[in-house]
Amino acid sequence: MAAGLLVTLYEYSPFFYISLVFLCFVVTAAMVLGWFGFDVPVILRSSDETESLLPTPEKPMVQMTNPFILEMGPRPASVADGVSLRPCCLEPCVLSCFWGCEVSALQAALKAHQHHPLSAPQCLQEALQLRYHHCHSFHIGSEDREERRTQIPADQGIADFGPLPRERYPLVAVLTLAEPEARDTYNIVASLTVIHVPDDKYSLSARVLFQYLLTSQGNMFELKPLFMSADSGGVSEPPDSEQRTQPSEPNEACRVEPSPVAEEAWRGRDCVVCQNAAVNKVLLPCRHACVCDSCVSHFQHCPMCRAFVQESFTLTQGPAEQ
Numbered sequence: 417m418a419a420g421l422l423v424t425l426y427e428y429s430p431f432f433y434i435s436l437v438f439l440c441f442v443v444t445a446a447m448v449l450g451w452f453g454f455d456v457p458v459i460l461r462s463s464d465e466t467e468s469l470l471p472t473p474e475k476p477m478v479q480m481t482n483p484f485i486l487e488m489g490p491r492p493a494s495v496a497d498g499v500s501l502r503p504c505c506l507e508p509c510v511l512s513c514f515w516g517c518e519v520s521a522l523q524a525a526l527k528a529h530q531h532h533p534l535s536a537p538q539c540l541q542e543a544l545q546l547r548y549h550h551c552h553s554f555h556i557g558s559e560d561r562e563e564r565r566t567q568i569p570a571d572q573g574i575a576d577f578g579p580l581p582r583e584r585y586p587l588v589a590v591l592t593l594a595e596p597e598a599r600d601t602y603n604i605v606a607s608l609t610v611i612h613v614p615d616d617k618y619s620l621s622a623r624v625l626f627q628y629l630l631t632s633q634g635n636m637f638e639l640k641p642l643f644m645s646a647d648s649g650g651v652s653e654p655p656d657s658e659q660r661t662q663p664s665e666p667n668e669a670c671r672v673e674p675s676p677v678a679e680e681a682w683r684g685r686d687c688v689v690c691q692n693a694a695v696n697k698v699l700l701p702c703r704h705a706c707v708c709d710s711c712v713s714h715f716q717h718c719p720m721c722r723a724f725v726q727e728s729f730t731l732t733q734g735p736a737e738q
């Protein structure tokens with residue numbers, strides 16, 4: 417029967433050859449497109465397919481509540497006129513401003529913190545062993561957002577902090593919990609901010625150089641900024657503390673709960689890829705907070721800066737939060 421059919425087809429040779437060529441074409445196309453489960457040649461794969469083969473690992477995070485926020489005020493800062501600082505704390509706090517603090521003294525104090533946590537306001541003062549020019553303290557109520565102005569008294573006659581490289585930080589601002597009971601409630605017991613203040617020798621504008629959170633277990637985490645797209649659609653990467661949201665990921669991943677102020681910065685922003693869901697993933701190491709939970713798995717390169725994505729972490733846990 418089949419042989420008879422082939423013979424008949426062979427007799428109508430043009431039709432037979434056309435169908436043979438067509439069959440070969442279909443089989444080749446099927447192989448190329450991977451319908452038979454053969455591995456697709458790399459050159460034919462779309463970039464999305466490649467990326468979905470290797471999902472971005474999620475960084476394990478621990479959530480902690482940070483009772484402290486310290487930002488620099490909008491007014492210009494200088495050694496002569498002082499610096500305005502805007503604290504916002506969940507509990508009554510003490511803000512201690514150490515002017516002209518020796519770099520080595522601060523390093524020694526942070527090292528001492530590993531054994532004796534610097535939780536009380538006077539602890540750091542003792543640990544620094546008076547190796548600073550001037551200390552200025554303020555009491556801050558809970559949720560008190562009033563701006564505080566600190567400066568070195570003019571009678572000390574300090575106009576600069578020496579030539580570069582410097583042995584002293586212009587200003588170290590430390591927030592500690594005022595009430596001893598509160599120190600047992602929070603894992604984070606102090607926030608330490610090193611601020612550059614322009615002077616005659618080095619006129620770079622005032623800015624936060626780095627910020628650390630100290631824990632009651634004697635650990636120290638650096639706070640780093642997150643970067644988000646601006647409302648206009650362009651990319652803004654403000655170096656100021658406005659968008660210094662909390663997630664710090666030190667040695668083994670600690671996530672600090674986003675503070676109310678910082679949270680406003682990223683809440684309600686739409687994913688730059690689908691423009692549909694809220695931004696909920698931060699890509700590492702570039703720290704761009706730009707994609708939603710579902711889009712993150714499609715990218716091996718950051719959609720904002722094209723940096724290779726090594727890991728990502730979540731801003732809010734669970735679908736319960738909007």
Ligand SMILES: [Zn+2]
Nearest residue numbers: 687690708711
């Ligand atoms: Zn998305």
Ligand SMILES: [Zn+2]
Nearest residue numbers: 702704718721
């Ligand atoms: Zn990026």
